[in-house]
Amino acid sequence: MIETVLGLDKKDSANLVDNLNGLLSNFQIYYQNLRGLHWNIKGKNFFDLHNKFEELYTGAQVEIDDIAERILTLQGKPLHTFTDYINNSSVPVGKDISNDEKAVELVVNSLSELLKIERVILNLSDEANDEGTNAMMSDLISEQEKTIWMLNSWLGK
Template identity: 40%
Template sequence: MDNRLAKAKPMKLGWSPEEVERISTALNEVLANYSVHYQKLRNYHWNVKGSDFFDLHEQFEELYTETLMNIDEIAERIRVFGQTPLSTLKDYLKVSTIKETGTDLESSTMVREVLSDFTILLHFMADAVHAASEQGDSGTEEMIKKFINKLEKHHWMLTAFLAK
């Protein structure tokens, strides 16, 4: 191994501790809300019933699978900044605006809950984009904007589903 590489120090990303705190706090808020939302989607996937079962069972699975991937990306982005992502259910529930629901809900109530969660997630995602933009963090900004685009499409589709 080249001796220069062995002695090289890790590169700093270039953000001040205050900037890192602002970005990681915004990302942890998204992470906490996304994590509670994820569990709600699992709940709905397992417990949906009635004439919409086949459509919604599959849709909830697609949503929670995508959500899990996004959660992982957000947590890893927080690690990029040398920060620790929230990772306990206790912390998620403490920080999250999204709240748990019961298991015995009508399918239309489940969909309305998911739509409400999307609105909350979009609010926190917009805050994360703003925080990243203020600090010149294009990596976080692009990642969250990608999530926003997908959530907006899911919102449209579930809204159309309720209009039947």
């Protein structure tokens, strides 16, 4: 086994970098969706949702930076163009959404997609004995599961 400077298998690390770049791409789409929702929300729930979407995109911005820095820590190169993000994402793109329920549903659907990706990375990082990536994924999963629960409660589900 050829190891990285972190003591991890190079092949495992390269696979994690690829998957983390996929997560980074999806987070960038999620982030931009949140910006659009924040700007375009209308109706009686405007004030609450305008603030909530700002809270979520501010948090997503931090997560994006953490994911990119984890990729660098694993000696990879983070993707950084919109073309790369679009080509490597599965999070739904929201355009011209101003309805409160449609907006919240987009966030829930996006988070559900992120969770799928994060669980794959969690398993890969566990198998690679990569505790740094493992801890990051565990934290993201816990936070996003709670956000989904809260948003679904708002939707009456």
